[in-house]
Amino acid sequence: MVESVFDLPVEKQIFYAVLGFSWxxxxxxxxxxxxxxxxxxxxxxxxxxxxxxxDSETFEKSRLYQLDKSNFSFWSxxxxxxxxxxxxxxxxIPFLWGVAGSLTSRFGxxxxxxxxxxxxxxxxxxxxxxxxxLPWSLYNTxxxxxKHGFNQQTLGFFMKDAVKKFVVTQxxxxxxxxxxxxxxxxxxxxxxxxxxxxTLAVSLVLVTIYxxxxxxxxxxxxxxxxxxxxxxxxxxxxxxxxxxxxIYVVEGSKRSSHSNAYFYGFFxxxxxxLFDTLLEDYSPLNKAGEPxxxxxxxxxxxxESKAKPKNKKQGCNNPEILAVLGHELGHWKxxxxxxxxxxxxxxxxxxFSLFALLIGRKELFVAFGFTGSQPxxxxxxIIFQFIFSPYxxxxxxxxxxxxxxxxxxxxxxxxxxxxxxxxxxxxxKLNKDNLGFPVADWLFSMWHYSHPPLLERxxxxxxxxxx
Numbered sequence: 001m002v003e004s005v006f007d008l009p010v011e012k013q014i015f016y017a018v019l020g021f022s023w024x025x026x027x028x029x030x031x032x033x034x035x036x037x038x039x040x041x042x043x044x045x046x047x048x049x050x051x052x053x054x055d056s057e058t059f060e061k062s063r064l065y066q067l068d069k070s071n072f073s074f075w076s077x078x079x080x081x082x083x084x085x086x087x088x089x090x091x092x093i094p095f096l097w098g099v100a101g102s103l104t105s106r107f108g109x110x111x112x113x114x115x116x117x118x119x120x121x122x123x124x125x126x127x128x129x130x131x132x133x134l135p136w137s138l139y140n141t142x143x144x145x146x147k148h149g150f151n152q153q154t155l156g157f158f159m160k161d162a163v164k165k166f167v168v169t170q171x172x173x174x175x176x177x178x179x180x181x182x183x184x185x186x187x188x189x190x191x192x193x194x195x196x197x198x199t200l201a202v203s204l205v206l207v208t209i210y211x212x213x214x215x216x217x218x219x220x221x222x223x224x225x226x227x228x229x230x231x232x233x234x235x236x237x238x239x240x241x242x243x244x245x246x247i248y249v250v251e252g253s254k255r256s257s258h259s260n261a262y263f264y265g266f267f268x269x270x271x272x273x274l275f276d277t278l279l280e281d282y283s284p285l286n287k288a289g290e291p292x293x294x295x296x297x298x299x300x301x302x303x304e305s306k307a308k309p310k311n312k313k314q315g316c317n318n319p320e321i322l323a324v325l326g327h328e329l330g331h332w333k334x335x336x337x338x339x340x341x342x343x344x345x346x347x348x349x350x351x352f353s354l355f356a357l358l359i360g361r362k363e364l365f366v367a368f369g370f371t372g373s374q375p376x377x378x379x380x381x382i383i384f385q386f387i388f389s390p391y392x393x394x395x396x397x398x399x400x401x402x403x404x405x406x407x408x409x410x411x412x413x414x415x416x417x418x419x420x421x422x423x424x425x426x427x428x429k430l431n432k433d434n435l436g437f438p439v440a441d442w443l444f445s446m447w448h449y450s451h452p453p454l455l456e457r458x459x460x461x462x463x464x465x466x467x
Contacts, residue, residue, distance in 0.1 A: 011367035018367075018386045019088060025393060026081045033070055033077075036444040040067040043439050049455070050438055053428050062435040065148040072144055076136045083132065094369035096128075097121055097378065111373075115181050118377035119174050126173070130166055137162075148435060150257050157254075161218065168217060176202055181376050192356040196349045203344075204266070211248075211264050211273060220251040224274065229281075229318045233272065236322060236417075240333050243268040252277050258434055259315060263328055270332075272325065277433075280315035314433050316426045323414055323422035324430075330413025336406045343402075347395060355383050403450040408460055420461050427457055 008016070046059045087093065100121035101111065109116050141158060145151040153161070180198060187194045206214075215221065224230045224247040237244040245265070252260065252275035259278040265271050316324065331337055358364060364382055365374045414423045431438065431454050438454040445453055452460075 009363075011363045014364060014367040014387075015088070018389070019085065021389055022084065023081065025389070026077065029077065030074065032441075032444045032447055033074055035441040037067065037070050037074075039439055039441050039444075040070060040437065047439065053458070054432070054438065058432050058435075059438075061148070062432075062437045065144075065435040066437040068144050068147070072140060076140075079136070088368070091369045093378065093381070096124055097370070097375065100124060114375055114377075115178050115185075118181055118375060119178055121377065122174065122177060123170065126166070126170070130162070134162070145256065150435075152253055152257060153255055161255075164217065168214065172206070177377070184376050192349075192352040196345075196352045199348060199352075200345055207264060208266060211271060215250070219254065221248045221273070222251075223247065224249050229279075229321060232318065232322055233325060236326065237272075237329065240329060242329055242332060243270050244272060245269050246271045248273045249276050249279065250274070257314065259430060261321075261324060261328060263332065272328075274321070278315050278324070278430075279321065280317050316429055319419075319422045320426035320429065323419035323426050326414035326417045326419045327410045327423060330410035331406065334406075334409055334413060336410070343399070351384060351388060354388075355380070358383050358387065397447065400448070400450050404452050407451050407457070411457055411460060415461055424458060424461050427454060427461075 040063055043063065044060075046054055046056050050059070097117070100117050103120050104113060104117045105111075111117070138158070141151055141153065142155070180195060183194050183198055184191050211221070224233075230247060233247055234244060245268075248271060250273055252258070257277055258275075260275045261273065261278055263270055263272045359374075359376070359379045362374065364387065365371075365378065368378070368382055368386075370378060411423065414420070430436075436454060440449065440453050451457075
């Protein structure tokens with residue numbers, strides 16, 4: 001059997017190697033998920049070491065939530081892998097390229113207009129992906145997230161949001177792709193350097209403008225009001241020379257009751273964004289069950305969100321918010337953000353360099369059904385998505401290990417700022433609010449968790465006395 005495989009033409013060997021590796025990765029992921037599901041099913045009582053930080057009701061809710069998510073992930077992953085395999089076996093990529101060519105020719109564009117055909121192909125491919133992924137997204141939002149009390153969206157808001165995301169994505173993706181393809185075509189022997197510099201510039205611009213111009217298209221951002229919390233955040237930022245310029249609160253509760261916080265910006269222009277669901281004093285979900293003064297209900301409020309009463313307060317108090325931000329600022333002060341950017345760009349440059357070596361290999365195109373042409377966009381897809389997949393898996397694991405190390409270091413930074421007790425309680429609250437399950441299979445955790453499990457973080461913070 002082995003000899004017959006190696007007797008196949010090289011393009012067939014490439015095709016079956018790509019297909020085989022894809023299924024190997026899927027089966028490995030399915031095995032890891034199976035190990036974790038066993039933990040969800042068997043760990044039905046709060047372990048003794050968790051008794052002081054997690055009540056049995058929250059533990060059971062988180063167990064059932066994570067079990068539902070894991071089961072959903074299994075079936076959606078199986079569908080995705082099967083769909084991808086059928087697309088490859090049935091020649092879906094060259095077929096769609098042909099459809100794109102037919103459409104462009106109807107508008108008077110000859111085959112020489114490869115970039116135009118590439119943009120049509122990309123639009124068709126993203127449309128296909130959006131439609132096939134929509135049922136899974138709907139089920140995840142309106143069945144799983146709804147069942148466990150996280151979804152705050154109506155169907156109308158969800159669909160409007162999906163259309164808006166698609167349009168915004170195309171407005172960014174198509175111009176960037178057309179320029180990248182043009183650079184590759186005219187760049188000569190050193191096109192890979194110019195292509196890398198272009199993608200670097202695009203990524204920096206997108207990171208810079210995202211929260212100011214893109215994110216507000218989807219969510220409402222308001223400045224954090226003057227008061228004790230804002231003053232304390234500014235004082236803490238100043239104490240470590242963090243160049244904070246603005247603090248925003250984003251209306252995350254319109255979509256979900258999950259909570260988050262992040263900072264962004266380059267050089268001397270840093271901004272902090274807090275989800276309203278993270279702030280105990282600001283979260284509408286804490287006020288949903290309380291008597292409210294009668295106010296005229298706007299269309300947006302009535303149709304786009306449906307805040308639900310919660311039995312327990314959500315979010316963190318001000319000292320805990322400061323501890324969480326101390327952790328986030330630790331990432332900045334310790335250079336984690338810069339290190340991640342450097343690693344990302346080194347990887348990008350390496351990939352473009354290897355792409356330059358492989359793009360001329362006709363057998364790569366023949367392997368995926370392109371016998372008469374070698375479109376640059378298809379070359380990018382084949383090499384970056386399929387040929388580099390083993391390397392990408394290894395890199396992903398290494399970055400997961402590095403991320404966990406960074407998380408411990410950022411926790412230690414917050415502890416050294418004197419915020420160990422507050423971070424300890426904040427981590428417990430956030431775990432409860434997001435129904436995180438604190439027990440993990442060691443292999444699943446090692447492979448997937450970019451953040452250390454709750455117990456590991458609490459142990460690292462030390463034996464902090466809690467109220």
